Amino acid sequence: MKAATLAGVDMLDVGGYTRISDIGQLGDGRDGREGVVRQREDVYDLAKGSRCNVHRIYEDNDTSAYKRRVKRKAFEDMIIDLQTGTISGILAYNIDRIARQPRDLERLIDIYEQARRPMVFGTTAGDYDLTTADGRFQARIYVTIANKFSADAARRVARQKFAEAQDGRPHKGQRAFGWKDLEHVDPVEAEIIRKARRDILNGKRISTLHREWAEAGVRAPQTPEGKTISYTSVKYVLRNPRLCGYRAYIPQEHRERSGRLDPVEYLVERTDGTPIVGKWETIFSPEEWRELVDELDARKNTGAGRQVGSTVTKRLLTNIARCGECGSGLNSAMYQRGTKSYEKYGYYYVCKPANGGCGKLSRSGPPVEDYVEKILLGHLKKQAHDVTPTEVEDPELTQAKEKLKQIDADKAEARALRAQDRLSLAEFAREISRLEGKEAELKEKVSTLAVSPIRASSAAARIIREWKSYTVDMKRAEIRRSIEAVVISKAGKGGAQRGVFRPELIEIVWK
Incomplete structure (x- = not known):
């Protein structure tokens, strides 16, 4: 802290900011809680060498400053206290603890530029006078460098995660609903999902299912304490390709732009177009899962399953x-x-x-x-x-099934030809679109004919x-x-x- 900038000024109340991006898992060698504790000590050491009093430590533990959709609660509290004059500056271990996105730094610069009081911005690596052009220039350079480091690291992590997906390895981190760990099914939750599938195929709306789960206290691993499972979480659980062993991979940049996405659209496929099968216990067969997803997709155009604005009647025989x-x-x-x-x-x-x-x-x-x-x-x-029991399968059904197999083979051939550059992108897109149109018609026909007597x-x-x-x-x-x-x-x-x-x-x- 530059003492000259504070000569003749009473001791200022400042905020100490501490943050760790990822606390890691037990035993993986990353800092965890100790990281923010050390940063807290650095903040108090900085305050001792200056005419500053630490009004409050603003701590964001296990929180990224780089990911766009992440909300840092303590950071936002600090912004408000700066704006209202509760504090007159920030102390931190390093500027990259405070900001890794230029827009966050610009929010701080606006406050410092408009302040009509002494303000400080100090770190163990040096001070930044955000009220001057030179100070702002230096801060912007360091935040831009920090942003580049984060982008490079994110790219390396994304490449590693995609490689793991291609190898069929399960997602790391929090377990998925239906499993007690990364690989083994939880019997109780698996039965809840199986019953949900039967109910959905028998006409139950997702809104009804959501209400039943909430009333029964069913909670997803990601459900916050004190909250009930959300409607979107119920949909995500039912559409999760993991249920039948398929591996999905949603790039982080897609998540940041759109939040929770449909995993069905992000299946990882081999070069022949077949899905990668993961290395964990499954709850459904691929056919059972696809039947459930098809039913949910069919409702998108009718409004069935929506609580608000639903066209589904309350009476049993309306329009029947x-x-x-x-x-x-x-x-x-x-x-x-x-x-x-x-x-x-x-x-x-x-x-x-x-x-x-x-x-x-x-x-x-x-x-x-x-x-x-x-x-x-x-x-x-x-x-x-x-x-x-001896009734022979409908010849029309048999023929439709054979045509579906042929379409699968044609799609695989088109992908192979595209991989060998023997089909242009436009030709490939037209052929896949044509085949998928036929496939949809045949699947509907098969589902209509496929109810055997048994x-x-x-x-x-x-x-x-x-x-x-x-x-x-x-x-x-x-x-x-x-x-x-x-x-x-x-x-x-x-x-x-x-x-x-x-x-x-x-x-x-x-x-």
């Missing part, structure tokens, strides 16, 4: 039930509060003119829903028993067993798989008004 007079889909409405109908049924289905209907039909909701559920479960029970029987038995635990969304999804429409005919004079349920007025149209 249809008016027998005009064929329009029925909507639900609440009976007037205080009436007997409200107390007994709560809501009813109605053909609304506002939605293009005739307005001539309405029916109490719960009795109709109970009847449709009973008929559907009877249908599934019959399906569970009527199995023909699998259908097993699925039907499971649905019957778990039906009471299904949400409205899951029940609707199952009804839509089997039923085209539930046609409700007009009751005639007096029939519905007297509360008599007449099943002969309900026709179920099966798919």
Whole structure:
């Protein structure tokens, strides 16, 4: 600290800033907590040799000053205290502890330039008078050098991490949800994920699943203390390629620009286009994981699964039930509060003119829903028993599967030709786009045809067993798989008004 700059000035209150970028792991040779403790000692030594009093130590432990999306809480507190005059300067071990991004230094320079009071900026490597052009020039040079060192180090680390990904080695650091360490599955969390997959495929919304996990106290390893698991974390867990053994790699610069990204888009592939398989225990097979991801992708265009603005209905038969007079889909409405109908049924289905209907039909909701559920479960029970194990696979399904295999081979060939520079980038892009379009059509066809009698029987038995635990969304999804429409005919004079349920007025149209 330059004593001359403080001659005749009362002792100044300053802030001491300490920071370590990465505390490391136990036993890996990096500093950890000891690093900031040593920096704290340096700050107090600096203060002793100057007319300064350390008002507060601002400590950011295990926090990068280089990564753009990282928020340094103590640094931000220090900025506020500088602006308000609570402190009149900063002491630190080195300027790179304070800033490794030029924009952070510029924030400090603005404060120092506009201050109308004595200010100090001292480090063990020297002082910087940010109120002068020369002092600002020196500070900017050192921060620019520190920024370059960080960029070089980040590039080396990124190259090493990508090499590890190509070798199939697991991510280091915090464990992933579903595993108790880098390699071994956690049985409890794995079962939570397996059940979630079954529920999603049966129509449950992610918002419902998120609410259930939060209420049950399910927490991801990254969930802050005192917080519940977030909606985006639930989506990330379900889409994580690690579930089936695939290795993903998201470059740090992509994370910094966009935050949490979809790992499905960052699979590491071999030169033939096949995914790298990692060296850890898996929870799903690749086919099971892909089926789950396809279901989640299919919902992106419909809004299903979103809590806010969702088009998913609260009622079981909305737009599945249809008016027998005009064929329009029925909507639900609440009976007037205080009436007997409200107390007994709560809501009813109605053909609304506002939605293009005739307005001539309405029916109490719960009795109709109970009847449709009973008929559907009877249908599934019959399906569970009527199995023909010897039935030959549909020839159309076999042909579609063969075409999919051929597309995989064609894609691999196109990648190989591109790797050998025998295809231009434009030709390669057009060919891959064409093949992926065909692939999407065939996958949809296969999923439609691929329900074998034995699998259908097993699925039907499971649905019957778990039906009471299904949400409205899951029940609707199952009804839509089997039923085209539930046609409700007009009751005639007096029939519905007297509360008599007449099943002969309900026709179920099966798919």
